[in-house]
Amino acid sequence: MLAGDGSVLYVGKARDLRARLGSYFQKRIDAVKTRALMARLAGVQTTVTSDETEALLLEQALIKELRPPYNILLRDDKSYPYIRLSVEQTFPRIAFHRGKRRAKSRYFGPYPSSGSVREALNVVEKVFRLRNCTDSFFSNRTRPCLQYQIKRCTAPCVGLVSEEDYRRQVALAIDFLDGRDGAVTDALERRMAAAAEALDFERAAELRDQIAAIRLVQQKQYVDTDRGDVDVLAVLARHGIAVVEILVVRQGRVLGHHSYFPKVRPEDTEEDVLDAFLSQYYLGDRGDLALPAEVILDRPVGGLETLAAALREARGRKVRFASTVRGERLAWLRMAKENAEQSLIGKLTSRDNINQRYAALARLLDVESPPARIECFDISHTGGEQAVASCVVFGPEGAIKGDYRRFNVSPPQGGDDYAALAEAVTRRYQRMAREGKALPELLLIDGGKGQVGAVIAALALIDLAALPVLGISKGPSRKAGLEVLHHGDGRTFAPTADDPALHLLQQIRDEAHRFALTGHRARRGKARSASLLEEIPGIGPRRRQQLLNHFGGLQQLRNASVESLASAPGISRSLAESIYAWLHD
Template sequence: MALEHGNTFFDHKHFLKSLTRLPGVYRMMAGDGSVLYVGKAKDLKRRVSSYFTRAQNRRIQLMVAKIQGIEVTVTHTEAEALILENNLIKSLKPKYNILLRDDKSYPYIYLSADEFPRLAYHRGKRKAKGRFFGPYPNAGSMRETLQLLQKLFPVRQCDDSFYSNRSRPCLQYQIKRCSAPCVGFISEEAYAEDVKDAVLFLEGRTAEVIDGLVARMEKASSVLAFEQAARLRDQIAALSRIQEKQYITGERGDLDIIACSQKGGSTCIQLFLIRHGRNLGNKAFFPNTAGVDNEGEILSAFITQYYLGKQIPAEIIVSHPPDDRALLEEVLSLEAGRQVNVRQKVRANRAQWLRMAMQNAMLALDAKLASKAGMRDRLEALQRGLNLDDTPSRMECFDISHTSGELTVASCVVFDSNGPLKTDYRRFNIEGIQGGDDYAAMTQALTRRYTRIQSGEGVLPDILFIDGGKGQLHAAANVLEELAIVGVLLVGVAKGPDRRAGMEQLFLLGEDLPIILPADSPALHLIQQIRDEAHRFAITGHRQRRNKSRKTSVLEQISGIGAKRRQGLLKHFGGIQGIARAGIIDLERVEGISRTLAEQIYAAFHEE
């Protein structure tokens, strides 16, 4: 079912009148016939209607404004719609869908079905006779496993043409990485024993391998074959070390751990693969989220695009609850031919693995944001977005943090062409202003910062970002004018109407209307990263100042209480609250606190 698309106005009311309520897939079409967005629905009419009747975020508003037609495909079930949606997203790559860029096939370890089987790297369709183990998250982790197998079990890894034309053993035999079946140095039965052990290892049944090797070692010792027994002993020791390193405590099945992290307008999904209880490694993905900042929606799209058509584990642990979890479990179970569970609330060891995956996602995202290539692209996009003559080489951003107007701290973060320049970060404890007056706080911080720079203590930035709208922008402009600073572009970064990431408004001095960059703009992502870093640095400074004030302000006012006695009191009573509750006799028990000092401390905490 479709509506003709062209350059005419799209009459959605007329279209919706005849739209079915059956499940299916819809495609939003642009005037040139390209697909803007592909979605699924349990009830097509209700889902498509929502785009035109509900308040939507700016990303959806932009998309809806471009719609010139909608095409739908009816399916029997919602699960069938999800599968079709996934296929269409992969083939059409619509602009407003979340897209998983990395859609390559993943590597496996292949064990051939030959008389003397070989272990080999395999990527692609698994049609050859034999067994496949994996998938591995990347070629590096797969190669590492092959190298381990070479050390533990001397099963050949050479290709068949090399194997068939040998008249003498190769170097792999010399370094004890192969038993040379090519020249008959090992019997078929003995070789089959090594292959069996390798398979058990790949299946995660290392304990069985070790038990078998122990039995063979004891048998060799009993018949005085000490050289063979020593080789088996070393093999057992190596397997035990690997088991400690690679195996997940208490886990013997297949599961994946997926964590999603967002920062500076970018998203990282970290995937850990556990097969037969073995940690096969991890892989970072950086999907194009088309401005979507909901982790559940992103994870739902990732799981669908990544797993359909691939091997699916029995369990998937996620950092955020994905949208339509029940539907995902239904479709994945149908695809796998068995029950597949998607879980977010986990405990004990699994909670630790999830935290580990989350930490890896954040670290990978930080590394990507700090990469020179990514930074260069963002700076060039910023130059275009703000219509600058040159690419900016130095940027600063200020932010203010306080609690109900008290203990205000201003932060200044600096970015250059390589990313954050943390050695140039500065914090300013704001004093002498009315609590909560962010304009006055911003004025004081900027004055202190740029007075020093004008006196030769630093370098002026090309762009000065201020976290806020026109009010903060004019406060900053007054400071620069007072200090006779020219050539610095002032940009106010306001959150936008509903304070959602991706909807920021950029105010330039003297311009009435803000600049609004697309949600997927690399320039906007850079500005978000700089703004978020200034916010983090300000909050950290404010918390440190607040904690210091709470811990030491009262004690520092008491004559005779120096740093050593303060530390002793805090340690003895576990903090300032414990000291406040303590009596005079309790205070006397602390080393270095006399009766007189104890009375002074008690009075300081209990005077009206």
């Protein structure tokens, strides 16, 4: 799709080009991105290919070359880092490497990040004590350096280790980096036994420490001897930012993870992001990218058969895609999801991102400078019971968690969020005013006109009517990006879905909701646990607490047998039978 000046706006493919193009020329187009694209569209060029695989390869080549603004673009295309072992030298050096590879050296990887390489190097240096110094430093030494003193090198530079012994350590390091940990430990155990038999106990102790270090590394890995070369992908999109997290597993060993932040638009779903990412990542012109035998995805994606066929044609390698896994693969997938969550949180809370969003908020509210302190309230309850109000605080530096507060609120009528908000706001700001603490420059409420009106009325009763109040409510469809803002002065406006100010308000609102929900669940669980145990004859407050502490919670207490209950401190066999009968009958 071309603009008026001939530049490319968008590249796409389809089995039926007529149907695909016809979908763009409709009277009603809901997607904002598509409407913006059609407003700039001046012409269309098509290329007919022989099959879907050829179309996919062509699409990715054009996206890589032309970088169209309306495609989801993969922006990070740096070369991958490796571990280099200079086996061509008499005393090989092990080091970090990125870039062009030399013919005679051994390379291990690729690793997903430089941190993963340095972590692996740290283990290899500790266990196998290979040199990491430059050749010029090595050739000019007259005495051992600090690496030898801290037992991370055997000092081949000054002849403290023979070439044969050093080569033996190099061979073990190669086996270790290739994933043959079992062979390494077996060889070390044989050498340790031989050293002990020869009464060389100092050498045997060194070998024992090497084996222990390797065992520790093995315990930290999810080992799978079947298909051990795996990429695990998880995608997460929130508040205008998307992240694709790749966990790299080679020979059953997790080498690390890498985060990619594709350029996306508000209408792009997580499935859209992952779909676009897969083809660009695996079909891109990355000569240093080693394809795995299997790619695990955190959700089903269409067109994977076509992508697998394209990889076989372009890279000569068969790759299996899966989204339903179990065992170690499920553990890897959970790890990828957790890292995606952390990466997204880090991106959202980065100073550059926060500053940009605060500046956009000032423009949205039509004020000279952004509010230096924003406090947001939300209410959480179940059917009106055990209601909890949360207050979270944000500033230009991000979340100020030390100032977060929760309030157990009891409105006259259960489920009355208006009264609950009024109670929480009154308690919060009466105390702050009494203690002379700084008040917020913007009070954000999760709710619409009703909630904003209740809060303004409560503030007026404590002489704080001048405090700026802003409500954020979900639109008629309740989709993210379609929120409506309600200003305390009566104004109502709806920012665009890609407005950084809206993304900031969504982030603060969601944090208030999370904080209220966790507080409510804790209060509800405590109340239910206490009320159930209070009814058991012969169980007082102290013994109730001892039981909960001993078993770790009410659910674990319910699952306990009579014998387990009788083994708890202060519980006799007869009392254990009474507790068991009460919990189960």
